[in-house]
Amino acid sequence: AAGMFLRLLSDVQWRAAHPKWRRMTSSQRSTSTTAEPHPVSLPAQAQVVICGGGIMGTSVAYHLSKMGWKDIVLLEQGRLAAGTTRFCAGIVSTARPVSIELKMAHYSNKLYQQLEQETGVQTGYMKTGSISLAQTQDRLISLKRIASSLNVMGIPCEIISPKKVVQLHPLINIHDLVGAMYVPEDALVSSANVSLALATAASRNGVQIHERTSVSHVTVQKGRVTGVETDRGRIQCEYFVNCAGQWAYELGHSGEEPVHIPLHACEHFYLLTHPLQEPLSSSLPTVVDPDGRIYIRNWQGGILSGGFEKNPKPLFTEGRNQLEIQNLQEDWDHFGPLLSALLRRMPGLEALQIMQLVNCPESFTPDMRCIMGESPTARGYFVLAGMNSAGISYAGGAGKYLAEWMVNGYPSENVWPLDLKRFGTLQSSRTFLRHRVMEVMPLMCDLKVPRWDFQTGRQLRTSPLYDRLDAQGARWMEKHGFERVKYFVPPGKDLLDLDHSKTFYKPDWFDIVGSEVKCCKEAVCVIDMSSFTKFEISSTGDQALESLQYLFSNDLDVPVGHVVHTGMLNEKGGYENDCSIARLSKRSFFMISPTDQQVHCWAWLKNRLPDDSNLIMEDVTWKYTALNLIGPRAVDVLSELSYAPMTAEHFPSLFCKEMSVGYANGIRVMSITHTGEPGFVLYIPIEYALHVYNEVMNMGQKYGIRNAGYYALRSLRIEKFFAFWGQDLDAFTTPMECGREFQVKLEKGMQFLGQEALLEQKQNGVYKRFTMFILEDHDTDMDLWPWWGEPIFRNGRYVGKTTSSAYSYTLERHVCLGFVHHFDEKTGEELVVTTDFINQGEYEIDIAGQRFQAKAKLYPFSSLFTQRRRKDEMELSGYQRE
């Protein structure tokens, strides 16, 4: 069967290929089992070795060679485009909920469209359009949200009625539909042929391609890639790119220094039929019916239809070899429910004759987003894999971004959501991956509402207080494997169960979080914030201070006991991290960063700190439990527990001191709360955690203390206009663009990373500005709630997107945070954004196609919060990302 599919899906004119390449491969293309000699020996060295001749590997090779890198070797263990790529359904769809994925798909589509002309290789590109169907109102809302983002990117897209659906595709049964989304420029390709076209172009640009060559492992010395070992000998190289698809995990683990690439394969089934009596037109749009869990495209006069079942079959958990892929069985009983969905959607197909049920494994990742970037432990080791069955849609864009990353040091877009460094070793257990991908694969079709959480692979990292909090009604979410409290359900109160609480409207926890917020404002609350990443950096001399002064934009040469909010910026002045650093002593610093910075920040600093055995950096995340005491009475609770005065005169804001709390000594107390409310964070050695928590709760009783969760924290920080890294801030945002000039010391007497870029911005102005929006005519009870990613309109014109939003219980309004750009009305060119430009506009926020008036503000409402605030308490930092 495999041989047949090579012929069916990749109909390539081999003679047209590059002569040099043809020499390396024989003419016996259509039979994949014949052993052939390797006429061309491997080079002894190359700049780049790419492992994997699928769509990803060829795309990386194509883009690298286009950018001028020539010394590239691509190795494929079998034949080009013979793995998942060959079996791929070939649907290029731009309707993606995550912005960066949408951009990748858009670029891919444009690339494939001209690829045949560029290379002379037929790609089967056909612009058919796609229709995504909605069987429920909630589904329609999620489609409308996607439509809004496509439209502002200039990608044609419309929400259509069921009647219109029939006009576009006469076979569709529309009785159970409430609407649909039509994307006319979506396309179909033969993915194997696209891959071969990319390979052809790369080969012409000098890339050497060797088939039937297996990489056994990658060698790393002093944290840098030095070469690869293959079954045909060794190649020395500076860069290695792991595009091994579902074998990427194995390959990553094969070396001495493992590179953790968390992905896992699941079986994926689709059906091929013979042509209809009156063959289907090849221009008929592709149909996606997420509520039925299926997709349907025209294929050689018949159809190709597959789906994402509720009960996926993970495979290769123990790791297998490539050959097994060709022996995978059809499983009709497993496909049954999808077949039912297909015949329900297109009843007219009953008499259509089956050709085959194809079993094509796909790899999935723990968060449904693909994996790209450089290994945190081995420089020069790049990865592009884990496409969650959208490989053909992403390949072009993903290959481009990775090539840019390798050549320029950074890609041209913010790819943090896809960065390998968002994961660590903790996501690479086989058991975890197996369990998680069984949840991820059905999620491809499930409705994704605001604030959904994964249910599998949970309770991995927990605070010592976990059981205590859980017993008090905590509801949990997970971040980087760490369980964090969302909110506390009061005793006797029942919330809807998981399925019923899925909503785009006002959620059932609204009042619960409201009362937690109220308690933070009026009394005192405790939030367990142990998940934050905590590093200690110390040295024997001044090395620590000197290095950090260069790596951070604020001035860290402050008196001992002071806390500094600062960005960790890149050369362009963009935020690689946003953190709080306490100076514990002349020569040691305590650094607090967002939870998901654990791997990224470590790698960033490790790669830039001088190689000096007297300069020590330690990850102490696991050593401390962090309790955040928020509220006006926090000071009373703490002073009673420590017999120490905690008032502003004795313990000013942004201060850090080790003190005793209850019986426990050595508690690191900092006067920050990450919310702008008064209070303290206690960093407690974990063995004291339960004791201190109990003491705080007992003592706090008379001050009305209660537990609170991250939802309350989020509401507080957003109404105070605090940006969070990973949500609002990224590597493409500078302090100047988000009103944080005061956290940058441009004149601290020495150079720091990003300084030049910031000076230039200071001189020339910024091209986007972080802005706060208060929704005016939005009915909290009745209207759709904002989430993030909503388009912002100024005077009716698109100017940017929101990055986070929350209901402010103080303002009794929704607050959205986002970036405003200034596009030239005629040319679309980006112009400088001035304060006047922001202030002199009428704004609207588009939530799933409905626009709400919004008031823009560049500074937080100070008057509303003056009650108990001290003037110097302008802390503008925080670390949460939902």
Added chain:
Amino acid sequence: FYLTPPQVNSILKANEYSFKVPEFDGKNVSSVLGFDSNQLPANAPIEDRRSAATCLQTRGMLLGVFDGHAGCACAQAVSERLFYYIAVSLLPHETLLEIENAVESGRALLPILQWHKHPNDYFSKEASKLYFNSLRTYWQELIDLNSGETTDVREALINAFKRLDNDISLEAQVGDPNSFLNYLVLRVAFSGATACVAHVDGIDLHIANTGDSRAMLGVQEEDGSWSALNLSYDHNAQNEHEVERVKMEHPKSEEKSLVKQDRLLGLLMPFRAFGDVKFKWSIELQKRVIESGPDQLNENEYTKFIPPNYHTPPYLTAEPEVIHHKLRPQDKFLVLATDGLWETMHRQDVARIVGEYLTGVHHQQPIAVGGYKVTLGQMHGLLTERRARISSVFEDQNAATHLIRHAVGNNEFGTVDHERLSKMLSLPEELARMYRDDITIIVVQFNSHVIGAY
């Protein structure tokens, strides 16, 4: 009068119980995956009992079925007490000492057994103190006897059976000042019960059987078919060896009167049983106990009746026959059942029905389109039909229920006939016993992966 399928199901499922051995991260390291059990009454009230428990101080799991006669009192007592006697017999000397010391000093006892009980499986509260004292005397004796040798399972089982029967007999002779308890211990002793008990520890399976309940192993042959392997011998008139044994134990003069109409002394079907002191005590003892006993006992014709040709008691023993079997990967399940099942079904059929039930879908051949011309509609129809077939197999979530459904409802073609099932289950109480006996079944499923790894 006709029962609808849901009504039939609610009757069949009223007593079903399932236990799955807990897993750690998807892995079960025990040789037992779990068990299903169920019982269907014919007597009112039912005279069968069942028990299942995990030994906590030693390894292994205990499962047993008990078929009572002349009332349910004896079967009830045995179902409550026997596993404690077995567990205690298996305990090492130090643990016994520890337990005794705990009792002595009023500290909390180590738990000995973790029971797996259906809510209908009750323990009598009133007698617990009495039962406990007898058990304590037993372990005190074991402590005094400390042989220093490791406990052999076979011996432990035999000792436990004999000791419990002895205690039942003694308690009835001694009596109790509390009149309720006094009557209870007498009813226990004058009624009887058979017992078929399995002890599973890793690949070591011991079956201790007393009476005519039966243990049977379901074995899957290499070709996938199912066969039955008996792990117990019925103690009744059909068993030549058993008849021989009884004859050996009594003088030649009684040879003719010992077994009449396939019954012991012409009265009792099982040749071994707990209780039944009428077949164990001397005539004098029986008379003394009955006369000094409560009126209810005195007025009961059955208890007062002395079996004919009663010269050299005891005629009956509770000593079990123990069979040891080393589990193999092809041994997929064990069925313990009272004679109510075996009267209606051949063991070969039992093996097949349970085997096919447990493997279920796995045994359905996968569909391959191959070179055939199949349309989407045809395939859809085929798949729907296959799903329906599977779901009818899984109408029962419990292998024991599934077996009862077949035992009661099978027609001549070996398939369940709903009409027949409905009739059998709607028989009035007084008629039911004429068409069927109480049925009690435990199906233990083994973990072939673990067993194969031994």
